[in-house]
Amino acid sequence: MSKELPKDVIIDILSRVPVRYILRFKCVSKSWYALFQNPKFIAKHFQIQTANSDVTALDASFLFTPHKSTSPPTAAANRNVGLILSNSEKPIKIPIEIDIPFLSISKPLRVCGSCNGLICLSILPIASIILLWNPATRVFKDLPVSPIDRPRAGPIKVVLGFGFDAITNDYKVLRIVYFGYPLNQVEMYSLSTNSWKEIKTRVQFLIFESSCSVFLKGRFHWTAIGFEEMHGKKLIVCYDFREEAFHYIMPPEFDFAGWDGEGEDSSMSKVTWSAVALKDSLAVIGSAGNGSGKRFEVWVMKEYGVVSSWTRYRSFELQSKVGRPLGCGLKGEFLLEKDNNQLVLYDSDSQRIKSLGNHGVAYWSDVFNYVGSLLPIKGGKVAQRTNLSSVVPDFFFVRKMDLTVE
Incomplete structure (x- = not known):
C-alpha cells in the first residue's frame, strides 16, 4: 500500500496554506510546481483564502x-x-x-x-x-x-x-x-x-x-x-x-449634535466622512470632534444602491488624538491614524485598540x-x-x- 496521501487530500491541504508558504513549496517536486500554476488550483486557493476567516487572519x-x-x-x-x-x-x-x-x-x-x-x-x-x-x-x-x-x-x-x-x-x-x-x-x-x-x-x-x-x-x-x-x-x-x-450615492445623515469630544454642544463641529468596505457591504465612517477626542459613526448600506437602507452600524468615542479613518479590515476592524503618524487598529466588538507602530500612510x-x-x-x-x-x-x-x- 502506498504511504502517500491521496492526491485530492494533498490538494485540499495545500489550498488552505497561505500564499507566502505556497511559493516556498515550488521546489518540492515538479508535480507541485505544475499544480501551483494550474488555473483550477489557483482559483480554489484564492477562494479559500478569502472565505475562511481563520485563513484570512x-x-x-x-x-x-x-x-x-x-x-x-x-x-x-x-x-x-x-x-x-x-x-x-x-x-x-x-x-x-x-x-x-x-x-x-x-x-x-x-x-x-x-x-x-x-x-x-x-x-x-x-x-x-x-x-x-x-x-x-x-x-x-x-x-x-x-x-x-x-x-x-x-x-x-x-x-x-x-x-x-x-x-x-x-x-x-x-x-x-x-x-x-x-x-x-x-x-x-x-x-x-x-x-x-x-x-x-x-x-x-x-x-x-x-x-x-x-x-x-x-x-x-x-x-x-x-x-x-x-x-x-x-x-x-x-x-x-x-x-x-x-x-451617485448620497451618504447617510450623521447626527453628531451635542458632542465635541468634551460632551459640550458641537453644532459647529466639522463632520468628515469616508467610504469603506465593511464585510462585503458599502459603508461610511463619519467623525466629529476636536482637541483630544473624537466620536465616530459607522453606517452600512444594507441594500446596495438604496439610500434609504443606510443603517447605523456602530458608534464609538476615542479619547486619544486620532486623525483620519483609513479603512476596514476583512473582519470589520477599523484602521485609524493618529496625528503623529501612529497607526492603530480598533475592534468595535471588543472595544480594544491595538497599536501598529509609527509607520504612517502618505x-x-x-x-x-x-x-x-x-x-x-x-x-x-x-x-x-x-x-x-x-x-x-x-x-x-x-x-x-x-x-x-x-
Missing part, C-alpha cells in the same frame, strides 16, 4: 503607500509599498525596485487599487506609468500608452480605479483625466485585450485625494464633490465596470485590503531590473519638472 493585510521618511530620500525608500498584516505589529515592506528612465528617482509610487491579490500602481504625480503587480509572485505588467487623442491643455489631475469584471472575467483600469472643468477625458484599459478605449461620458464631480477608495460589487467607489445639479455636495461616486457608467494614499494570491497577470513577466528599466512612460503625462536632469 494569517494573510489579510492593509496595503498602502508609506509615509515619506524624514531621512534623505532614496530609490528604495520611495519605491516601497507598505503592507501591514492584520494580526501582526510588525509591518512588511515590499520593495519594488523600479529603475525607470526619464523620471526623477525621487518620484514615489501610488497604490491605486487592489483586487484578487493584484494591485495597480502608478508613478506620481499624474500617472505617467501604470503597472499591474502581483507582490506574491513578483509578476508585473506595464500598461501600454493610450492611443486616444488628447487636447492641447496639459492634465491637471489624474484619478485611477482598478477592478474586476466578473461577467467578462477581465481586469480593468479606469483613468479619469482632469484638464479643468468641464474639460476632461475618461478611458478604460482591458487586460484581456491589452488596450485602452475612451468612455464618452461627462464628469460632473471632483474626486478627493486619499478618499478611502473602494472596489465592491463590480464597482469602484470614491468620495467626491458633485457639480451642477449636485450643488457642491459631498457624495459617493462609483463606476460600474460592466455598465461602463458613473452612478497623506495622498488610500489604504486597500489585500489578500495574497497566485493569480497570473496576462502578458506579465517576473520583475527584474533589466526588464523594469525598459518601461516607457506616457509622455503626455510627464511634466518637464519630472524629467531626470543629467
Whole structure:
C-alpha cells in the first residue's frame, strides 16, 4: 500500500496554506510546481483564502503607500509599498525596485487599487506609468500608452480605479483625466485585450485625494464633490465596470449634535466622512470632534444602491488624538491614524485598540485590503531590473519638472 496521501487530500491541504508558504513549496517536486500554476488550483486557493476567516487572519493585510521618511530620500525608500498584516505589529515592506528612465528617482509610487491579490500602481504625480503587480509572485505588467487623442491643455489631475469584471472575467483600469472643468477625458484599459478605449461620458464631480477608495460589487467607489445639479455636495461616486457608467450615492445623515469630544454642544463641529468596505457591504465612517477626542459613526448600506437602507452600524468615542479613518479590515476592524503618524487598529466588538507602530500612510494614499494570491497577470513577466528599466512612460503625462536632469 502506498504511504502517500491521496492526491485530492494533498490538494485540499495545500489550498488552505497561505500564499507566502505556497511559493516556498515550488521546489518540492515538479508535480507541485505544475499544480501551483494550474488555473483550477489557483482559483480554489484564492477562494479559500478569502472565505475562511481563520485563513484570512494569517494573510489579510492593509496595503498602502508609506509615509515619506524624514531621512534623505532614496530609490528604495520611495519605491516601497507598505503592507501591514492584520494580526501582526510588525509591518512588511515590499520593495519594488523600479529603475525607470526619464523620471526623477525621487518620484514615489501610488497604490491605486487592489483586487484578487493584484494591485495597480502608478508613478506620481499624474500617472505617467501604470503597472499591474502581483507582490506574491513578483509578476508585473506595464500598461501600454493610450492611443486616444488628447487636447492641447496639459492634465491637471489624474484619478485611477482598478477592478474586476466578473461577467467578462477581465481586469480593468479606469483613468479619469482632469484638464479643468468641464474639460476632461475618461478611458478604460482591458487586460484581456491589452488596450485602452475612451468612455464618452461627462464628469460632473471632483474626486478627493486619499478618499478611502473602494472596489465592491463590480464597482469602484470614491468620495467626491458633485457639480451642477449636485450643488457642491459631498457624495459617493462609483463606476460600474460592466455598465461602463458613473452612478451617485448620497451618504447617510450623521447626527453628531451635542458632542465635541468634551460632551459640550458641537453644532459647529466639522463632520468628515469616508467610504469603506465593511464585510462585503458599502459603508461610511463619519467623525466629529476636536482637541483630544473624537466620536465616530459607522453606517452600512444594507441594500446596495438604496439610500434609504443606510443603517447605523456602530458608534464609538476615542479619547486619544486620532486623525483620519483609513479603512476596514476583512473582519470589520477599523484602521485609524493618529496625528503623529501612529497607526492603530480598533475592534468595535471588543472595544480594544491595538497599536501598529509609527509607520504612517502618505497623506495622498488610500489604504486597500489585500489578500495574497497566485493569480497570473496576462502578458506579465517576473520583475527584474533589466526588464523594469525598459518601461516607457506616457509622455503626455510627464511634466518637464519630472524629467531626470543629467
